Amino acid sequence: MDAPGLIVVIPAYNEALTVGAVVAEVQQACTGAVEIVVVDDGSSDATAGAAASGGAVVLRLPVNMGYGAALRLGFRYAASRQWDYAVVLDADGQHIASEIPALLAACRSGADLVLGSRFHPDSPVAYAVSRTRRVAMGIVSRVLRLRRGVVLTDPTSGFWALSRPGVELFSQQLPAGYLDNLLGLSLAARAGLCIEEVPVAMAPRQGGEPSARGAALAFHYVRTLLAVFIGGRT
Amino acid sequence: MSITARIVSALLAAMVVAVILKLQRRGGMGSKYGLLWTVTSALMLVLAAAPDMVDTAGGWLGVDYTPSLVFMAALGFVLIVLVQYSSELSRTEQRIQILMEEVALLRRELEAQEEVAQPEDTGG
Numbered sequence: 001m002d003a004p005g006l007i008v009v010i011p012a013y014n015e016a017l018t019v020g021a022v023v024a025e026v027q028q029a030c031t032g033a034v035e036i037v038v039v040d041d042g043s044s045d046a047t048a049g050a051a052a053s054g055g056a057v058v059l060r061l062p063v064n065m066g067y068g069a070a071l072r073l074g075f076r077y078a079a080s081r082q083w084d085y086a087v088v089l090d091a092d093g094q095h096i097a098s099e100i101p102a103l104l105a106a107c108r109s110g111a112d113l114v115l116g117s118r119f120h121p122d123s124p125v126a127y128a129v130s131r132t133r134r135v136a137m138g139i140v141s142r143v144l145r146l147r148r149g150v151v152l153t154d155p156t157s158g159f160w161a162l163s164r165p166g167v168e169l170f171s172q173q174l175p176a177g178y179l180d181n182l183l184g185l186s187l188a189a190r191a192g193l194c195i196e197e198v199p200v201a202m203a204p205r206q207g208g209e210p211s212a213r214g215a216a217l218a219f220h221y222v223r224t225l226l227a228v229f230i231g232g233r234t
Numbered sequence: 235m236s237i238t239a240r241i242v243s244a245l246l247a248a249m250v251v252a253v254i255l256k257l258q259r260r261g262g263m264g265s266k267y268g269l270l271w272t273v274t275s276a277l278m279l280v281l282a283a284a285p286d287m288v289d290t291a292g293g294w295l296g297v298d299y300t301p302s303l304v305f306m307a308a309l310g311f312v313l314i315v316l317v318q319y320s321s322e323l324s325r326t327e328q329r330i331q332i333l334m335e336e337v338a339l340l341r342r343e344l345e346a347q348e349e350v351a352q353p354e355d356t357g358g
Contacts, residue, residue: 039338057342058342059338059339059341059342060338060341060342061334061337061338062334062337062338063334065331065334069331069334069335072331072335073334073335073338073339076335076339077339077342176327176328176331
């Protein structure tokens with residue numbers, strides 16, 4: 001097999017219903033050789049089997065470790081492979097595979113970390129979120145801008161494209177918890193990586209459960225914000 | 235302090251000492267924490283048996299209300315121990331995560347080798 005030009009990392013926790021379709025869509029959307037890696041974060045359903053039968057490489061965590069941990073494992077695996085660019089997207093169908101080329105274009109023009117934004121003024125589809133979430137997102141954006149000088153409209157987006165330096169940094173340093181991709185942005189900015197955002201359309205999630213809601217979600221926001229603010233690493 | 239209060243507090247402290255020793259004998263507590271809690275519980279026993287020591291110490295330090303000395307020392311000690319546990323727990327979590335990553339990567343490597351050894355039918 002040729003060395004793929006693209007590696008796609010898909011963290012998945014109990015997403016058996018959607019992960020197969022997501023893998024298939026990524027294969028369709030990407031011309032050329034692509035290696036798709038699904039990180040099964042200790043799922044209790046048939047996520048691993050669904051991903052493997054779609055042709056993805058499956059990494060299975062023995063227990064549920066959380067989104068950040070699954071992502072870091074994916075990056076660790078990616079760091080050991082050959083490719084030009086890496087992409088991260090969700091297994092629940094929220095991120096549309098046909099938007100991948102838009103992210104890659106920004107990567108090719110020199111960005112180390114590109115985020116797909118639902119809330120960018122140029123996003124083709126308005127994306128509805130609860131007011132609480134919108135407020136939380138606004139605070140996160142402000143803290144990231146003030147503390148790290150990064151201007152992002154959708155910092156909690158998990159739709160990423162990365163260069164090799166980005167993947168190598170995160171394979172070592174990405175903290176393991178939920179929402180810790182925000183902390184990852186802070187680390188990347190401190191490491192001097194070039195972070196950009198491109199407008200994308202996103203679909204509503206097609207299956208699975210949000211990882212946290214209510215008080216737990218609020219706790220994760222406050223915890224992560226404090227860590228970004230004081231420059232924490234984990 | 236009344237003789238009853240003295241007996242009760244000495245008994246409680248003796249129970250703490252007994253529990254700490256039993257845990258260590260059974261292997262339920264490692265020697266690192268064993269030392270910490272053996273010394274602490276022994277100190278509690280001494281203070282319960284001879285509470286006048288607190289007044290003496292308070293006199294040296296110029297503390298008027300000497301029981302507050304005990305509370306302050308106890309609170310400070312508990313705070314230090316808890317902060318130390320939080321940092322140790324975080325380190326342990328990080329180690330577990332690295333362990334999990336290694337397990338997942340090794341499993342993948344093993345599966346890849348098995349696929350090479352017995353190639354699957356690709357006809358589908």
